[in-house]
Amino acid sequence: MPSRTSDTSDTSDVLVIGGGIIGLVTAWRAAQRGLATAVVDPEPGGGAARVAAGMLAAVTELHYGEETLLALNLESARRYPDFAAELTELTGHDLGYRRCGTLQVALDADDRAHLRELHVLQERCGLESQWLSGRECRRLEPMLAPGVRGGLRVDGDHQIDPRRLVAALVVACERSGVVFHRAWAERLDVARGRAAGVTLADGTAPRAGQVVLAAGSLSGRLAGVPEALLPPVRPVKGQVLRLAVPRAYAPFLSRTVRAVVRGGHVYLVPRENGELVVGATSEELGWDTTVTAGGVYELLRDAHELVPGITELPLTETRAGVRPGSPDNAPLLGPSGLDGLVLATGHYRNGVLLTPVTGDVMAGLLADGELPEEARPFTPRRFGVADPSAVLQEQPA
Numbered sequence: 280m281p282s283r284t285s286d287t288s289d290t291s292d293v294l295v296i297g298g299g300i301i302g303l304v305t306a307w308r309a310a311q312r313g314l315a316t317a318v319v320d321p322e323p324g325g326g327a328a329r330v331a332a333g334m335l336a337a338v339t340e341l342h343y344g345e346e347t348l349l350a351l352n353l354e355s356a357r358r359y360p361d362f363a364a365e366l367t368e369l370t371g372h373d374l375g376y377r378r379c380g381t382l383q384v385a386l387d388a389d390d391r392a393h394l395r396e397l398h399v400l401q402e403r404c405g406l407e408s409q410w411l412s413g414r415e416c417r418r419l420e421p422m423l424a425p426g427v428r429g430g431l432r433v434d435g436d437h438q439i440d441p442r443r444l445v446a447a448l449v450v451a452c453e454r455s456g457v458v459f460h461r462a463w464a465e466r467l468d469v470a471r472g473r474a475a476g477v478t479l480a481d482g483t484a485p486r487a488g489q490v491v492l493a494a495g496s497l498s499g500r501l502a503g504v505p506e507a508l509l510p511p512v513r514p515v516k517g518q519v520l521r522l523a524v525p526r527a528y529a530p531f532l533s534r535t536v537r538a539v540v541r542g543g544h545v546y547l548v549p550r551e552n553g554e555l556v557v558g559a560t561s562e563e564l565g566w567d568t569t570v571t572a573g574g575v576y577e578l579l580r581d582a583h584e585l586v587p588g589i590t591e592l593p594l595t596e597t598r599a600g601v602r603p604g605s606p607d608n609a610p611l612l613g614p615s616g617l618d619g620l621v622l623a624t625g626h627y628r629n630g631v632l633l634t635p636v637t638g639d640v641m642a643g644l645l646a647d648g649e650l651p652e653e654a655r656p657f658t659p660r661r662f663g664v665a666d667p668s669a670v671l672q673e674q675p676a
């Protein structure tokens with residue numbers, strides 16, 4: 280295990296760039312392993328978790344060709360109960376972790392065919408998913424539209440409130456002695472062929488034995504990282520709505536309801552506190568986070584087709600964020616190709632789900648020098664990282 284270097288605020292064993300859920304869980308778990316840890320972020324607890332709905336949807340978000348990712352998603356889902364209990368015990372925060380299951384429905388013949396294919400894939404992967412008729416779906420969720428043609432009942436796909444989760448992770452970090460540098464990371468500093476720290480927008484330059492790049496979509500463009508080693512992460516915009524279910528209407532929905540409507544995904548995530556989250560668009564528009572009339576219209580139109588009563592509810596918030604997309608939709612976990620720099624980024628649609636396992640494997644790597652088995656298919660090396668010695672010849676010492 281690397282030695283603890285110092286408790287001063289500008290030198291640490293581990294410096295995590297990015298104070299979203301992935302950076303925070305990495306910092307918390309690293310600190311628990313006895314490493315002096317710091318986080319760089321102007322606003323820890325921000326990022327995509329402020330927008331995300333928080334579905335823990337390993338089974339209903341399964342896609343063809345993503346069976347390797349499925350294994351990691353299932354492993355993280357398996358760890359969720361203990362992870363949530365530990366975080367709540369440490370911080371006293373209720374995380375809104377709700378083991379409510381998910382119903383994925385179809386509205387027309389095309390959507391039904393799509394869902395049938397998904398069911399075959401789920402069964403081939405050994406997942407628990409039960410085909411229901413339209414009538415059976417409506418018996419479970421009476422607010423569903425009469426036109427629902429069938430659906431999949433997945434009792435193992437749950438939800439958590441990402442805003443509560445990220446707030447609890449900030450507190451967990453503070454209680455575990457993590458130091459926060461509340462400023463933007465302007466550049467990675469490389470000295471003698473290894474990552475040495477970062478230069479911040481406030482002019483300070485904290486140093487560290489190991490640097491973790493966990494800055495979500497921004498990870499792909501941090502100055503100072505050799506260009507050939509920059510993670511191939513891009514922003515994928517998602518617009519999300521929040522509505523409020525008045526007490527008189529409860530329970531409006533008792534589980535997450537999702538569907539593919541004319542090829543687009545829509546989901547409704549009902550919280551115990553009456554919030555109903557409706558998401559999400561998926562748009563390749565770079566860094567744009569504008570909430571558009573078209574985005575809101577499409578979400579409400581599709582959600583209304585699914586659950587007509589939704590138009591009665593107060594609309595309390597519209598928001599857009601960016602998911603950190605990677606070329607194969609799976610995260611990048613592990614050595615970057617530059618000594619002293621490791622990656623925890625590119626979680627795309629599964630950041631909230633993958634939080635527990637990411638914290639564990641990153642802490643394992645940072646404390647023991649070895650990436651745990653379950654993360655090995657996800658090293659950045661799969662994208663053909665350049666030979667580090669060649670890359671480093673371009674770098675000033």
Ligand code: GLY
Nearest residue numbers: 517558559628629
């Ligand atoms: N996991 C849901 C989304 O990315 O929209």
